[in-house]
Amino acid sequence: MHSLRILDTDPEPAYDDLVVLAARIAGVPTSLVSLIDTERQWFKARIGMDVRSTGRDIAFCDHVVRAQTELEVRDARLDPRFQTTRWSSDLRTSSSTPGSRSSRERA
Secondary structure, three states, X not given: OHHHOOOOOOOOHHXXXXXXXXXXXXXXXXXXXXXXXXOEEEEEEEEOOOOXXXXXXXXXXXXXXXXXXXXXXXXXXXXXXXXXXXXXOOOOOEEEOOOOHHHHHHO
């Protein structure tokens, strides 16, 4: 992630449009473009969430990076991996996919 120099950059309309479209299609109030580095999850674009980043230890996407596969959580309140995170009541569903292999290796 650091070599891409995208972390902590200003919002960009293309990413903002993407989260709006995803939320509209999925019929959900929250949509994020989340990037993971070694310590945290940072949101390049977001709607429905006020924070700009979280610790990686509570990130749904951390499971995606570790497993290097897609993840779909239908109800975080019922999934033991996420029941203890403060987001499980707000982000009940999550669909995540890993980035390219080379970007995962640099995270």
